[in-house]
Amino acid sequence: MDRKTHKHFFIKDIEGDVTENEVDIEDVQKSRFIKISRNVTNNKSYQTILEKLELGLTFKANEKRELILELYDSNYDILTLRQEPELVQKWSDLINDELNRLS
Numbered sequence: 001m002d003r004k005t006h007k008h009f010f011i012k013d014i015e016g017d018v019t020e021n022e023v024d025i026e027d028v029q030k031s032r033f034i035k036i037s038r039n040v041t042n043n044k045s046y047q048t049i050l051e052k053l054e055l056g057l058t059f060k061a062n063e064k065r066e067l068i069l070e071l072y073d074s075n076y077d078i079l080t081l082r083q084e085p086e087l088v089q090k091w092s093d094l095i096n097d098e099l100n101r102l103s
Contacts, residue, residue: 010069014076023057026102031095032056033088053088
């Protein structure tokens with residue numbers, strides 16, 4: 001995030017398929033942390049499996065739909081998750097803090 005220009009840059013490369021987004025923070029109403037998981041049964045116990053971590057950006061203009069930035073997908077990412085959920089939450093908080101500072 002560039003605080004001087006109020007821009008947020010996002011780049012993700014999945015097997016050569018590159019996604020790039022540049023968002024003007026001044027156009028954003030709010031940011032939210034999205035955690036998608038599922039429960040599975042394993043020998044009579046339940047386990048929660050994390051499938052995706054995303055950042056959702058809602059814009060001030062109603063005609064712009066929410067932008068979902070996928071930061072982790074268990075189908076593509078082979079990371080061992082440690083602090084990634086906290087990092088996504090931190091990004092959401094940083095964007096919301098910047099929005100509060102600008103208003």
